[in-house]
Amino acid sequence: MTDTTTRPPRVRRLVSLAKRALHAELRVYSSMGRAIVRRPAIEPGGTGIGYHRPVLTVLIIFIVLSAIEIPILDLIVHPWPAVRIGVLILGLWGLTWMLGLLCAMLQRPHAVGPTGIRIRNGLEVDVAIPWSAVASVEIAKRVDEPKSPRVAGGEYAERMQDETNILIELERPTPIRLPGLAPRGGAHEVTRVRLWADDPRSFLAASRPFLLEG
Template structure:
């Protein structure tokens, strides 16, 4: 019995490790895909749809990190240039880190929320990409909400018949658009556990840089 339990735990651990590796690879590919879209000026917006950014609150921070990463590379290279065994790995790591930060910035720019014939597509960073079809949407409203830092992505409200689950895609702990759904709707989120994988949600809240333009576009479909 104990041997079987140990084997199951080992297999579960391997599956978990493999999922982590696959997620890391997907994020790495997303970085380079975002850079490619940025260079080609091809944001991920469906035909007939309109894109709405959510990067303004974090833009300054991202640019600062990119500049600091770029400055660190020649400084460290100057310090360790006499030791090739140290210099080369640090140089590779520095270039990779700079590329990653630039790719993250590109992801914010070329993967906006979209409103189009298929519905509202909400995004966050490199991984989250959820399409909410118009048939599933009950209402869309402009409502500012500010949460505590490190609040969970999935929030449960009420109890019994009034219980509801809400997905919050915050930027700087804030959301400004609330999308209520007709019924509990499955969404696929990155990762696994309580806030990852397939989740049933009754509402979605997002941050949009220009909520007025977003609502104007939504009104053409609802």
């Protein structure tokens, strides 16, 4: 087996980007499939809590504009068949990708279930925190500076428009893995987790029975 750590940094970045792109592409279609069969990614006995509300309107506007753009561009490049086909393929792919992103946000919510908490965001982020590592869950709204790092000082924050409203205190340093390479992605150890939930009270209510069991 090839040791990926021996690859030059530029090669490792390219390989990581290629893997992430393929993973995201596959997740687009699997999320659309979940939407069609109405089967969100929530374990049996779990509760899904959305995080899409702050960006839903903007995302729908982009989808509508992408759909309108396809016939307009088709009219513009109509005299050149080769260009027309290429533009049509790109337009349809872009529209499909946007729809897949919307489906991913709807069908892959944060999940609170018997095995723990799963923190999600879009096509890639899926961080599992077992109940054995959770000390407490509380509502705590906070607004961070734009472009703040996801992980800093042992704290992981999965924000929505720079905001979080749930704080999870952990019993001990707990390993998590984020998409991409270090320092922004890869493996980290954290003692606190913050995230945005559209309905923080429902998140807290769903967590409470499992915390009491522990």
